[in-house]
Amino acid sequence: MRSGTPRRRNKAARPLSLVLALVLLGSLYAALMPSAQVAADTGTSAQVAEGKALFQVTCSSCHGLNGEGTSQGPSLIGVGAASVDFQVSTGRMPMARPGEQAPRKVNTYTAEEIGKLSAYVASLGPGPAVPKSSQYDYSTLTDEQIARGGELFRTNCSACHQAAANGGALPNGKYAPSLHGVEPLHIYEAVRTGPQQMPVFAEGAIPDEDLASIIGYLKGIEDQPSAGFSLGGLGPVTEGLFGWIIGIGGLCLFAVWITSRGARAK
Ligand code: HEC
Ligand code: HEC
Structure with a gap:
């Protein structure tokens, strides 16, 4: 009888605490989210x-x-x-x-x-605000828009950041950093605020849609290279190693095969 009571209580308590947690979460969300958004804006x-x-x-x-x-x-x-x-x-x-x-x-x-x-x-004093995520969202871009982002990148950015966005040296010991792995939000903000040697590109020069295309292009080339580059990026060394392992490995197998044939022929 004693062992039955807690079990029965548990059965009722589980859905109840779930509902309670949901209500609590909902009201917390309602209480916190709108104020946080207003504050951020x-x-x-x-x-x-x-x-x-x-x-x-x-x-x-x-x-x-x-x-x-x-x-x-x-x-x-x-x-x-x-x-x-x-x-x-x-x-x-x-x-x-x-x-x-x-x-x-x-x-x-x-x-x-x-x-x-x-x-x-x-x-x-008035200056560029922190953008909303819709301003730098690149998830719905078409291939055409991403290709346009690539063109815009080559005209406006590659002089300093290089064509593959790997970064490059600038005069006086300064450098433009690699753009691989930079968050879309930070790409947006860098373009609008122009840190250090980098020029400011205002909405008039690069509207939000174009900036999203550039971000989409940058995220695209970030994913791409890892497939082809892991072998090609290290160049002759990896290829040499591959040749070595496959070539020598193959020769060894061949030698084993020959000897086993020879042994059988005897
Ligand atoms: C005249 C050279 C120059 C041009 C043109 C330029 N940048 Fe930059 N960029 C820089 C330099 C220098 C920095 C580093 C600033 C710093 O460290 O404070 C930088 C930083 C950045 C960063 C921050 C990277 C990080 O690691 O946080 C992003 C993103 C960026 N640039 C994107 C762009 C894009 C996109 C364009 C074209 C629309 C562009 N830049 C054009 C020189 C340039
Ligand atoms: C040791 C000195 C130093 C301290 C401390 C420092 N800064 Fe800076 N800050 C600089 C210098 C120098 C630059 C300009 C060169 C650069 O961007 O690298 C700068 C640039 C900036 C810029 C870019 C301004 C622009 O033109 O867009 C911002 C924003 C900024 N600082 C904010 C801050 C904030 C916020 C803090 C405190 C959390 C801080 N800094 C602490 C030296 C400092």
Whole structure:
């Protein structure tokens, strides 16, 4: 009798807790999501204030207490939320020390903190906003659009990033990085904000549809090479190794076959 009770309770409790969990999840979603979206778009005053506090701790030594810039770093007035999101998410900022070029590093900030920093910098002056995912979505592109993205890439970007987007050296010890593995969001933001030597391409120069095509093209060539390249990319070494293993292996098998035939013939 005792062992039966908990079992019966369990049977009823399972669907009930499932329903409860669903209701909780639903209301949590409802409570959190819309406010997060609004905040990401406009930046609430609380977010701006918290962003300012964070900024003054980690960024102001180079960018000034109010983002006005110092001899160590440029003014951030008018660079926009997209620039902060790009620079901090890719680990370029905060820069460890002023140098030739801020390299990509592991980002140590949470999305929430980056949102606050972005909201604060956006409040200093109008600049490019962090895009919505629909602006850089490349999943529905046709082959034609992707081919056009390739053309646009060759005209606008390959001079620095090279035709296969593997990156290349620039004058004065600077470089344009490889674009393989860069998130679509960060490609969008880099194009709109022009980090360092890179020019800004505004909507007038490259509209959103064209930018999505470029992103689609970049993601396409990223997938492609791995199939053909793994052998060809290492060139003669891999091919030599292949030849060695198959060639010598084949010869050994042949030798074994010959000897076994010879043995049988005797
Ligand atoms: C050690 C100095 C230093 C620190 C600390 C630093 N920055 Fe920077 N920052 C720079 C320099 C120098 C540049 C310009 C050169 C570059 O982009 O590499 C720059 C560029 C930027 C840009 C690009 C501006 C543009 O024109 O689009 C943004 C945005 C930015 N920093 C944000 C931040 C934020 C946010 C923090 C704090 C989390 C931070 N930085 C901390 C030195 C610094
Ligand atoms: C004049 C040279 C130049 C041109 C033209 C140029 N870029 Fe760049 N690009 C750079 C440099 C330099 C950087 C590195 C900036 C930094 O590290 O702060 C960069 C960075 C980037 C990044 C960031 C990569 C990362 O690792 O986070 C992306 C994405 C990018 N470029 C895409 C493009 C696209 C797409 C185009 C064409 C529409 C383009 N670039 C045109 C020089 C250029």
